[in-house]
Structure formats: C-alpha cells, structure tokens
Amino acid sequence: MKISLRETAAKLSAAQKIIITAHTNPDGDAIGSSLGLMHFLQELGKEAQVLIDDDIPAIFDVLPGYEHIGKPEEGQSIEADLLVALDVSLDRIGKVSEVVKAPVLNIDHHITNDDTADMLYLDGTCAAAAEIIYQLVKEMEGTFTKECAMCLYTGLATDSGWFRYSNTTPATMRAGAELIEAGVEPNIISEALERKPxxxxxxxxxxxxxxxxxxxxxxxxxxxxxxxxxxxxxxxxxxxxxxxxxxxxxxxxxxxxxxxxxxxxxxxxxxxxxxxxxxxxxxxxxxxxxxxxxxxxxxxxxxxxxxxxxxxxxxx
Amino acid sequence: MKISLRETAAKLSAAQKIIITAHTNPDGDAIGSSLGLMHFLQELGKEAQVLIDDDIPAIFDVLPGYEHIGKPEEGQSIEADLLVALDVSLDRIGKVSEVVKAPVLNIDHHITNDDTADMLYLDGTCAAAAEIIYQLVKEMEGTFTKECAMCLYTGLATDSGWFRYSNTTPATMRAGAELIEAGVEPNIISEALERKPxxxxxxxxxxxxxxxxxxxxxxxxxxxxxxxxxxxxxxxxxxxxxxxxxxxxxxxxxxxxxxxxxxxxxxxxxxxxxxxxxxxxxxxxxxxxxxxxxxxxxxxxxxxxxxxxxxxxxxx
CATH class of the missing domain: 3.10.310.30 (Diaminopimelate Epimerase; Chain A, domain 1)
Structure with missing residues (x-):
C-alpha cells in the first residue's frame, strides 16, 4: 500500500525498535541509505539496527557504522516495531523477511518496485534511496550528523555515478551540498570507494x-x-x-x-x-x-x- | 594587480570587444569557462571570441560554441578592449599574448598564479575557473542560457572530478544544481566527455x-x-x-x-x-x-x- 512521505515519517516516529534492511548484493546506496537512516534514528533515541543478508564489501568500511551491520541467521527470530526495507522490492531481502517479525515499511526509488510491502513510499524522481532518506530527515526536521551525512552522501554519489547519470537533478546536487556542509569530505568517500587491490x-x-x-x-x-x-x-x-x-x-x-x-x-x-x-x-x-x-x-x-x-x- | 569580483564585473561591463583565452593543452575547465563566459558576454550584446593557442580535443564538440574557438596565428594582430585569460598564468597562453593588443584581465583559481597580469581576480576556494564565471554571472545579475550553463557545468565537473575531489564545496554543488536547472543534462556532458576511441x-x-x-x-x-x-x-x-x-x-x-x-x-x-x-x-x-x-x-x-x-x- 502506497503512503506519503509524511505518513512514512509518522510511522518511523511511532516506532521504537526498528530493523533496517536492503537488497542482497548490496551497493553504495543500499548500504549508505541503511546506515544513514540508522544514524538518524539512533540520534532520535531509537533502537535501530541494519541487517543485510549478504557480505558487505570492504570498501564501505569508510562508513561509520559499517562494523555494526548484522547478517540474519537461519532460525533466528527478531521482534521489532518496524522493518524498513530500503532500495529494494521485498523479494530481494533474503532471510531478513523470515527472521524479522514486524510490519514492513518499504522505501524505494525504483519504479519497478513490486508494491507487496505493508506500506510503500516510492519516489522515482530521486536518484537514490539515500535521497529519500535525506528528504525524510528534512520532513522530520532533523539535523545531519557527520556520520549520517557520510552514509547518505555515499548513497547519492554512487547511485548517480558521482552526479553524472541522467537521474542527477538539482535536488540531488543540493542534497549533496547540504551533506558536505554537515561534514562530508567527498574525496575521502570517493577515494575509499574507488580503492582496488x-x-x-x-x-x-x-x-x-x-x-x-x-x-x-x-x-x-x-x-x-x-x-x-x-x-x-x-x-x-x-x-x-x-x-x-x-x-x-x-x-x-x-x-x-x-x-x-x-x-x-x-x-x-x-x-x-x-x-x-x-x-x-x-x-x-x-x-x-x-x-x-x-x-x-x-x-x-x-x-x-x-x-x-x-x-x-x-x-x- | 589583484582586483575584486565586483571590479572584475565592472571591467567586463565597460568593455565591448573582448577576447577570451585559456592555457595551452586546454582541459574541460579551460574550454568550459572560456566558452561559458563567451556565451554570457554575447548575451549582453558584446563581441566576444575565444582564442586558444592549441588544438581543442574533439570530445568537447558537445559544447555549444566549440566550432568557433579560434587559434592565434603567427604575425596576426587583434585589437580589443580586454583580453580575459582564464584558468591560467600568463606564461601559458602561448601566442595569444603577442597577437592580442589589449589590457589583460586574468581570472584564476590556482593559488600558484604568478600575478603578472594587468588585473587579476583570484579565488582559490573555487573548484574551477568555471565556478568563478558562475559567480561573476550572478554578480552581474545575469541569467544562464542552456548554452552558457553547459559550458560552465563542464568546467565545474571536470576540474572537481565530477564532484569527487577535495575542492568540491557546497558552493560547487549548488552552482551545479543551478546549471542543471538552466538545462544541463549531466549524462549528455559526461557521456560526451568520456568518449574514447x-x-x-x-x-x-x-x-x-x-x-x-x-x-x-x-x-x-x-x-x-x-x-x-x-x-x-x-x-x-x-x-x-x-x-x-x-x-x-x-x-x-x-x-x-x-x-x-x-x-x-x-x-x-x-x-x-x-x-x-x-x-x-x-x-x-x-x-x-x-x-x-x-x-x-x-x-x-x-x-x-x-x-x-x-x-x-x-x-x-
């Protein structure tokens, strides 16, 4: 069921224990938007954890919270107020769907989203799921800590090919500007992400x-x-x-x-x-x-x- | 002699025939800032021409005005009200310095600029010379045509490594946002510039x-x-x-x-x-x-x- 940004904000406000997940084979936006949302929710005093059913590539160790990303285990059962699934349709979150017992709030920017979650906030004009989280923070009148900003910036930058792809809008660039103001050093992120053995x-x-x-x-x-x-x-x-x-x-x-x-x-x-x-x-x-x-x-x-x-x- | 942005604007306003140049072995910022300034000045009804003492790489044919970039010739002599040298110290403009007879207004973002021009506007906080031209257009209360915006965006994007390098500031990103609003399609520019045989x-x-x-x-x-x-x-x-x-x-x-x-x-x-x-x-x-x-x-x-x-x- 599709809901609005305001309703999405209300759902997050109402929940205390929140599990965040994203697609398997996670990329910069899956990881960045998840960790960004985690930092924001933790700042609000909530219990928030990221759980992804896959290995997290080591290049993302530049992101604060990287080391706390969990992996669901067979037979595990986690009760929570809300499961937030980012940048994904529910068929690609792996074992998280069995392990976490909670209503599912799906947040996505892929217009191909299958709309099977309990609640779906979809904005296909956003270059990245991280851009939606950025807007959500604004909607909830939050502030960007450097930790949160680094994660969201990574999502923005990677999904827009460092602001080169056709999905890059003025809003994407302005979000990037504000995140840099919050302390992001684009070169630190880009150099870390571009590292190759x-x-x-x-x-x-x-x-x-x-x-x-x-x-x-x-x-x-x-x-x-x-x-x-x-x-x-x-x-x-x-x-x-x-x-x-x-x-x-x-x-x-x-x-x-x-x-x-x-x-x-x-x-x-x-x-x-x-x-x-x-x-x-x-x-x-x-x-x-x-x-x-x-x-x-x-x-x-x-x-x-x-x-x-x-x-x-x-x-x- | 160092001058301010306002004085730079005044010098441009006062001139009618303006030659614009940049460094030899021209890159995206040299070409983009030169063509961007040319479009802006032509919109103001001035006679503006870009003259660069080198070949212009073919990838820049995506930029409006590319085909009008001239090359100074031995023994040639051009009278003008102003020679604007962009993104460069004067020792790297080649034959342009002999050919063009005009006071020289140097606009640069390299803190290593040798300050030998008649007038120098230097802003080392700008990621690109194109970012200075962007600010100059704002200072002169001009508007960005799509043509001008495409050229300035190219300068911004190439000198900041597509907004990845440490010189990328919130101001760089916001300038980019406004240029996209003026009609720039980042993917068109990036695909053109990345072309390789x-x-x-x-x-x-x-x-x-x-x-x-x-x-x-x-x-x-x-x-x-x-x-x-x-x-x-x-x-x-x-x-x-x-x-x-x-x-x-x-x-x-x-x-x-x-x-x-x-x-x-x-x-x-x-x-x-x-x-x-x-x-x-x-x-x-x-x-x-x-x-x-x-x-x-x-x-x-x-x-x-x-x-x-x-x-x-x-x-x-």
Missing part, C-alpha cells in the same frame, strides 16, 4: 585484452569463459571501461562465473537494455540492466548476441 | 601492463619509454586507472613523449606532490601536479624515483 587493476587490464567490437561498431563487449575468468583476479569495473568507446550504443560484459552459468551486464546510451535482459529473465533500468543465462559460454554468448542484434535492428 | 581503450589496457608498485607499495607508477609510447595509440586516463590501487599514497605516470624528454603526472591522497614537481620546474595542486624532465628515460625515471622517495620518507 593491485591484483584487481591488473585483472582489469588483462580482461580488457578481450574487447570485441560488433554490429559495425555499434556495440562493444567482453566475453569471458570460465577458464579465462578463473585466471583473472578480478573483472570489476570492466563495463565502465568499455562503455565509453566512441560510437558504441551498447556495452556488454558476459562472464561464465560458474561452469555453464553466465552473468551478463549491459549499459546503453539510450537503447532500452531491459528489453534484452528480460528475454533472459533479468531486469534493471533502461540504460543499465543485467541477467543470468544458465547455459555454456558459447551458447549463452550466441543467444545474447542474437538478442542484442534484434534490439539494435529495431533501433536503427 | 576503441584504440585508446586498447592502448590503456596495454599501458596498464607496465604498472609497477614501489616504495613498499606506497607508490604506484607506469613508466613508458619512447618506443613503448610510440607503439601505443593513447595513454590518456592512465593515472586515474592506477591511483585507485589500495594502499598507495602516490601515483605517477612518466612518458618519454619525445626522445630524451619526459612528461610526468602525479596524484596523491594528501602528500604534497607540488614539492616533487617543483624540483623539476613543474607545479600544480597539492594532490595533482606535473612536470617535464628533459632527460633520457632511464635518467629521468631514476631522478623522479629519488625525489618521490625523499617525499615519502619525509611523510613517514
């Missing part, structure tokens, strides 16, 4: 040796079979390296992560890549989507290329 | 094969001799690839661009790299500096490593 950077350079242009240069891809992936320390950030290639409308990375099971990431400059991703049961945004193809490398690559071909033909 | 990305991947960690992992570098550079299509963006390596305090790229002449770029996470750059007659900012070493590759590399070693020792 030496082996990762080496791995990226090696993976980039496999760049292929196709469809007359309208698309670029890197396709890595299981053996190649195994030999590479990391391929993180690969798609961002190739999506900038001049003249391309679409970038794709396919990785055979396990034998006969491939993960696909796509980026576009306008072409709706969800149309390709949904063919394989995936999803995402118009310009950034992904899917899994449970097939051997060669087969998965061929089917993906055919789907990309169709999409480019329709576009032309 | 396929060969460039390939070149980057190849250059990254030369990464060296040194000083017990506290520094990372890529050192490319003339033969290696010749074989690479491009090495642009190389320093940004390596500066993220975990545990490093300093990143350096040395390129023997011509036989026996090396260019050095350095980035740090706090260590003052101008101290190293100035040893070789270079300069820059605390966290980003560069220099030229007119020596053969091996000799230049050895001297540079020794200077870096000294700097790291002092830091430890």
């Amino acid at each position: 030496y082996e990762s950077v080496k791995g990226l350079a090696d993976a980039m040796q496999h760049i292929e242009l196709f469809h007359e240069g309208r698309a670029v891809g890197v396709f890595l079979d299981f053996a190649t992936i195994e030999a590479l320390e990391s391929t993180e950030g690969l798609i961002d390296m190739i999506r900038v290639i001049d003249g391309t409308e679409l970038a794709v990375v396919l990785k055979e992560k396990e034998k006969d099971s491939c993960r696909v990431s796509m980026r576009s400059k306008g072409l709706d890549v969800t149309k390709i991703a949904t063919k394989f049961g995936g999803g995402g945004h118009v310009r950034a989507a992904g899917c899994a193809i449970k097939k051997p490398f060669a087969e998965a690559k061929a089917e993906l290329l055919a789907a990309i071909n169709d999409a480019l033909e329709q576009q032309a | 396929y060969e460039s990305v390939k070149g980057l991947a190849d250059a990254m094969q030369h990464i060296e960690l040194f000083h017990e992992g506290r520094a990372v570098g890529v050192f490319l001799d003339f033969a290696t550079i010749e074989a690479l299509e491009s090495t642009e963006g190389l320093i940004d690839m390596i500066r993220v390596i975990d545990g490093t305090e300093l990143a350096v790229v040395l390129k023997e661009k011509e036989k026996d002449s090396c260019r050095v770029s350095m980035r740090s996470k706090g260590l003052d790299v101008t101290k190293i750059a100035t040893k070789f007659g270079g300069g820059g900012h605390v966290r980003a500096a560069g220099c030229a070493i007119k020596k053969p590759f091996a000799e230049a590399k050895a001297e540079l490593l020794a200077a870096i070693n000294d700097a790291l020792e002092q830091q430890a």
Whole structure:
C-alpha cells in the first residue's frame, strides 16, 4: 500500500525498535541509505539496527557504522516495531523477511518496485534511496550528523555515478551540498570507494585484452569463459571501461562465473537494455540492466548476441 | 594587480570587444569557462571570441560554441578592449599574448598564479575557473542560457572530478544544481566527455601492463619509454586507472613523449606532490601536479624515483 512521505515519517516516529534492511548484493546506496537512516534514528533515541543478508564489501568500511551491520541467521527470530526495507522490492531481502517479525515499511526509488510491502513510499524522481532518506530527515526536521551525512552522501554519489547519470537533478546536487556542509569530505568517500587491490587493476587490464567490437561498431563487449575468468583476479569495473568507446550504443560484459552459468551486464546510451535482459529473465533500468543465462559460454554468448542484434535492428 | 569580483564585473561591463583565452593543452575547465563566459558576454550584446593557442580535443564538440574557438596565428594582430585569460598564468597562453593588443584581465583559481597580469581576480576556494564565471554571472545579475550553463557545468565537473575531489564545496554543488536547472543534462556532458576511441581503450589496457608498485607499495607508477609510447595509440586516463590501487599514497605516470624528454603526472591522497614537481620546474595542486624532465628515460625515471622517495620518507 502506497503512503506519503509524511505518513512514512509518522510511522518511523511511532516506532521504537526498528530493523533496517536492503537488497542482497548490496551497493553504495543500499548500504549508505541503511546506515544513514540508522544514524538518524539512533540520534532520535531509537533502537535501530541494519541487517543485510549478504557480505558487505570492504570498501564501505569508510562508513561509520559499517562494523555494526548484522547478517540474519537461519532460525533466528527478531521482534521489532518496524522493518524498513530500503532500495529494494521485498523479494530481494533474503532471510531478513523470515527472521524479522514486524510490519514492513518499504522505501524505494525504483519504479519497478513490486508494491507487496505493508506500506510503500516510492519516489522515482530521486536518484537514490539515500535521497529519500535525506528528504525524510528534512520532513522530520532533523539535523545531519557527520556520520549520517557520510552514509547518505555515499548513497547519492554512487547511485548517480558521482552526479553524472541522467537521474542527477538539482535536488540531488543540493542534497549533496547540504551533506558536505554537515561534514562530508567527498574525496575521502570517493577515494575509499574507488580503492582496488593491485591484483584487481591488473585483472582489469588483462580482461580488457578481450574487447570485441560488433554490429559495425555499434556495440562493444567482453566475453569471458570460465577458464579465462578463473585466471583473472578480478573483472570489476570492466563495463565502465568499455562503455565509453566512441560510437558504441551498447556495452556488454558476459562472464561464465560458474561452469555453464553466465552473468551478463549491459549499459546503453539510450537503447532500452531491459528489453534484452528480460528475454533472459533479468531486469534493471533502461540504460543499465543485467541477467543470468544458465547455459555454456558459447551458447549463452550466441543467444545474447542474437538478442542484442534484434534490439539494435529495431533501433536503427 | 589583484582586483575584486565586483571590479572584475565592472571591467567586463565597460568593455565591448573582448577576447577570451585559456592555457595551452586546454582541459574541460579551460574550454568550459572560456566558452561559458563567451556565451554570457554575447548575451549582453558584446563581441566576444575565444582564442586558444592549441588544438581543442574533439570530445568537447558537445559544447555549444566549440566550432568557433579560434587559434592565434603567427604575425596576426587583434585589437580589443580586454583580453580575459582564464584558468591560467600568463606564461601559458602561448601566442595569444603577442597577437592580442589589449589590457589583460586574468581570472584564476590556482593559488600558484604568478600575478603578472594587468588585473587579476583570484579565488582559490573555487573548484574551477568555471565556478568563478558562475559567480561573476550572478554578480552581474545575469541569467544562464542552456548554452552558457553547459559550458560552465563542464568546467565545474571536470576540474572537481565530477564532484569527487577535495575542492568540491557546497558552493560547487549548488552552482551545479543551478546549471542543471538552466538545462544541463549531466549524462549528455559526461557521456560526451568520456568518449574514447576503441584504440585508446586498447592502448590503456596495454599501458596498464607496465604498472609497477614501489616504495613498499606506497607508490604506484607506469613508466613508458619512447618506443613503448610510440607503439601505443593513447595513454590518456592512465593515472586515474592506477591511483585507485589500495594502499598507495602516490601515483605517477612518466612518458618519454619525445626522445630524451619526459612528461610526468602525479596524484596523491594528501602528500604534497607540488614539492616533487617543483624540483623539476613543474607545479600544480597539492594532490595533482606535473612536470617535464628533459632527460633520457632511464635518467629521468631514476631522478623522479629519488625525489618521490625523499617525499615519502619525509611523510613517514
């Protein structure tokens, strides 16, 4: 059931013990908005804890509260006044949905939210869930501690690609300005988040040796079979390296992560890549989507290329 | 002679024919602030032209007015009411200083400005020269056309590393917000500026094969001799690839661009790299500096490593 920002604020005000969660495979916005909300609620004297059903990447250790993020355990049972699920539809919070016994308040900025929570506050104009939490703090006439601000800023910055993507609005920038005033040092956050082990950077350079242009240069891809992936320390950030290639409308990375099971990431400059991703049961945004193809490398690559071909033909 | 923002505005108001220039090897701020000021002055009914003594990289063709940027020619002579030199000390405007006959108004945000112009407005708190031009438009109670806003935004965004560097202030973010309101689409600018030819990305991947960690992992570098550079299509963006390596305090790229002449770029996470750059007659900012070493590759590399070693020792 959809509710307003004011109603959302009222629900939070009324609750004392609050569990906060976000999607598995958590990114900067999932983690930043969760920790940001936690700090704000704790400032109000509430009992607030973040519980995410996944490992939290170590780069986020720059965020205050990182070390207190919990992980739900099989068979565990937690009573609370409210479960706040951020940046997510409820099918992606893992074991948290079984472990936490509480009404669910879902706060999201993805227009694809499935609206199955007890209460949903959705604002698709926000660049990040953290931008909604920022507005919530304002609505509740709160102030931003440096700790809270650092977390919310991380959400804002990562989901907007450091204020580069089309979701960046004047409101996003002004929220960023206020959070910097509250003590955020953007360089500290960005340097921490951009950290990569030496082996990762080496791995990226090696993976980039496999760049292929196709469809007359309208698309670029890197396709890595299981053996190649195994030999590479990391391929993180690969798609961002190739999506900038001049003249391309679409970038794709396919990785055979396990034998006969491939993960696909796509980026576009306008072409709706969800149309390709949904063919394989995936999803995402118009310009950034992904899917899994449970097939051997060669087969998965061929089917993906055919789907990309169709999409480019329709576009032309 | 240093003047105030108000005096700077008055000088611009009083002039009718204005030539705008910036440093050679122009970057996003040099070009963006110049074109932004040009659009603003033209809106005021003035005759304004940008003249830069260098080629303008093609990625900037996204900026309105790009095609009208002129290049001074040997023996040419241009009379004007004012020469505005942006983002630069006067020793780096090339032939413009001989060609244009006019009093020079220098506008800069580099605290290292040599203050040799007839008039200098310097604000080291601004992330970009474009941020000063933004303030100047406000001071003159002007409005931002979309054309002007796109150019100024480009200056802001590029010099602040898309609002990631330590020079990013609340004022920088709020200027960005207002420019987006004036019609800037950040994704259009960022996608255009990030464009790289396929060969460039390939070149980057190849250059990254030369990464060296040194000083017990506290520094990372890529050192490319003339033969290696010749074989690479491009090495642009190389320093940004390596500066993220975990545990490093300093990143350096040395390129023997011509036989026996090396260019050095350095980035740090706090260590003052101008101290190293100035040893070789270079300069820059605390966290980003560069220099030229007119020596053969091996000799230049050895001297540079020794200077870096000294700097790291002092830091430890």
